[in-house]
Amino acid sequence: MTGFSIACPAKINLFLRIVAREPSGYHQIETLFQAVGLYDRIDAYPGQDGIAFEVRPGETEPGLEDIADELGDPADNTVGRAARLFYDLSRIGPAVRLVLTKAIPAGTGLGGASSDAAGTLAVLNALHGRPLRLHQIMQLGSRIGSDVPFFCTETPTSLAWGRGERLLGRPTPPAAHIVLAIPGARTSTGNAYRDVSGKLKLPAPPRWMGDIGTGDWEAIAALEQNDFELVAFEHLPELRAMRDVLVTGGAVMARLTGSGSALFGVFVDEERAREAAGAVGALEGVAAAFVVPTLDEIPTVQPIHQDM
Numbered sequence: 429m430t431g432f433s434i435a436c437p438a439k440i441n442l443f444l445r446i447v448a449r450e451p452s453g454y455h456q457i458e459t460l461f462q463a464v465g466l467y468d469r470i471d472a473y474p475g476q477d478g479i480a481f482e483v484r485p486g487e488t489e490p491g492l493e494d495i496a497d498e499l500g501d502p503a504d505n506t507v508g509r510a511a512r513l514f515y516d517l518s519r520i521g522p523a524v525r526l527v528l529t530k531a532i533p534a535g536t537g538l539g540g541a542s543s544d545a546a547g548t549l550a551v552l553n554a555l556h557g558r559p560l561r562l563h564q565i566m567q568l569g570s571r572i573g574s575d576v577p578f579f580c581t582e583t584p585t586s587l588a589w590g591r592g593e594r595l596l597g598r599p600t601p602p603a604a605h606i607v608l609a610i611p612g613a614r615t616s617t618g619n620a621y622r623d624v625s626g627k628l629k630l631p632a633p634p635r636w637m638g639d640i641g642t643g644d645w646e647a648i649a650a651l652e653q654n655d656f657e658l659v660a661f662e663h664l665p666e667l668r669a670m671r672d673v674l675v676t677g678g679a680v681m682a683r684l685t686g687s688g689s690a691l692f693g694v695f696v697d698e699e700r701a702r703e704a705a706g707a708v709g710a711l712e713g714v715a716a717a718f719v720v721p722t723l724d725e726i727p728t729v730q731p732i733h734q735d736m
Contacts, residue, residue: 430473430474430732430733431471431472431473431474431551431555431731431732432471432472432551432554432555432729432730432731432732433469433470433471433472433551433729433730433731433732434469434470434547434550434551434727434728434729434730435467435468435469435547435727436467436468436469436470436532436540436543436544436546436547436579436727437463437464437465437466437467437543437579437723437726437727438463438464438465438466438467438532438538438539438540438543438608438720439461439462439463439464439538439539439542439543439575439578439579439685439686440461440462440464440537440538440606440685440686440692441459441460441461441462441537441654441684441685441686442459442460442461442462442648442651442681443458443459443460443648443651443653443654444457444458444459444460444653444654444655444656444686445457445458445459445632445653445654445655446621446624446625446628446630446632446655447630447631447632447633447634448630448631448632449625449630449631454574454591455591455621455625456589456590456591456631457574457588457589457590457591457592458587458588458589458634459587459588459589459592460585460586460587460588460598460648460651461575461578461585461586461587461588462584462585462600462601462722462723463579463584463585463722463723463726464606464608464692464720464721464722464723465720465721465722465723466531466532466538466608466720467486467531467532467727468486468528468529468530468531468532468540468543468544468547469486469528469529469547470507470526470527470528470529470544470547470548470550470551471526471527471529471551471732472524472525472526472527472548472551472552472554472555473524473525473527473555473732474523474524474525474555475523475524475525476523477521477522477523478522478523479508479511479512479515479522479524479526480524480525480526481507481508481511481525481526481527481528482525482526482527482528483527483528483529483530484527484528484529484530485529485530485531486529486530486531487531488531489610489716489718490716491610491612491714491715491716492531492533492610492715492716495530495531495532495533495534505541505544506541506542506544506545506548506572506573506576507526507528507544507545507548509545509572510544510545510546510548510549510552510568510569510572511524511526511548511552513549513568513571513572514548514549514552514553514560514568515552517560517564517568518556518559518560520556520559524552524555526548526551528544533610533614533690533715534614535614535615535616535689536610536614536685536686536688536689536690537615537656537684537685537686537687537688537689537690538608538685538686538690539575539578539579539686541573542569542572542573542574542575542576542578542579543579545569545572545573545576545579546565546569546576546577546578546579546580547579549565549568549569549580550565550580550728550729551729553565553729554729554731562580562581565580566580566581566593569593570591570593574591574592574593575592575686577592577593577595578592578595579726581595581597581726582725582726582728583595583597583726584600584722584723584724584725584726585597585598585599585600585601586598589634600722600723600724601644601645601648601722602645602696603721603722603724604645604680604694604695604696604721604722605694605695605696605697605698605701605702605719605720605721605722606692606693606694606695606701606719606720606721606722607674607677607679607692607693607695607701607704607705607708607717607718607719608690608691608692608716608717608718608719608720609670609674609690609691609692609693609705609708609709609714609716609717610689610690610714610715610716610717611664611666611667611670611689611690611691611713611714611715612713612714612715613664613666613689613713614689615660615663615664615687615688615689617686617687620656620659620660620687620688621687623659623663624655624656624658624659627658627659628655628658645680645681645694645696646680648681649680649681649694652681652683653683654683654684654685656684656686656687656688657683657684660684660687660688660689664688664689664713666711666712666713666714667684667688667689667691669711670691670708670711670714671683671691671693673704673707673708673711674691674693674704674708675693677693677695677700677703677704677707677708678695678697678700678704679693679694679695679704680693680694680695680696681693681694682694693708695719698719701719702719705717705718705719
């Protein structure tokens with residue numbers, strides 16, 4: 429064994445509602461997370477003193493070849509932040525080489541940066557003999573981003589509320605084929621929260637979703653809400669045409685994920701999903717459209733037994 433590795437999946441928000449804005453500027457939300465089969469990967473190896481960090485391009489769809497170049501300074505992204513927080517809390521002297529293999533596009537609402545942070549905490553914990561317990565890892569994750577605790581739980585379907593850090597695992601819906609439609613333009617999460625706050629009447633009455641079954645896609649589709657669509661569809665008009673194509677193609681539900689800019693469509697039939705992906709991918713302004721599965725489990729840390 430020379431190190432540890434973990435696949436870091438993307439997520440979609442099957443429902444997303446903003447209920448309040450805190451004086452701190454953070455927002456209270458209600459959402460339903462679902463993990464899907466699009467992955468980054470984090471590898472961790474014993475290294476020299478300090479934290480060495482490398483980014484590699486993963487296998488990507490045509491139109492998304494520059495994903496690894498979008499991350500900017502490696503020290504400032506969520507992998508670097510997660511590593512520094514881990515070593516601060518564990519009081520272990522850092523001596524590690526981290527490799528991020530990137531396939532989830534940034535600025536899409538698919539949670540790649542959050543998943544990468546959770547994966548970093550997991551592989552570092554394994555590399556150093558698991559000095560931190562799950563609740564400590566989740567607390568660290570919440571300091572990096574509101575979606576990070578979801579990826580720390582190893583639960584593929586979860587209700588979330590508060591800032592997104594309060595979680596309740598739910599039964600995973602039946603296996604489905606998800607069309608991910610990625611526009612060429614991207615959005616800023618901070619700007620999206622600022623803009624949508626001006627359009628919503630906050631605080632909004634909370635809607636407790638604990639009694640919503642997740643064994644039925646039609647019941648989930650009936651929720652049909654992502655508050656960020658109020659602003660995303662104004663800023664990126666191509667999103668409306670993309671959603672129309674997904675719905676016409678037979679999607680059980682189609683909406684924005686997170687604050688955008690990606691759309692997803694849920695299909696029961698794989699052939700119809702692939703046909704819809706081809707149709708939406710042919711639209712002007714679409715960088716890529718492809719099919720991934722829903723996940724019924726979250727990948728866990730695996731040992732690496734060969735030199736890389």
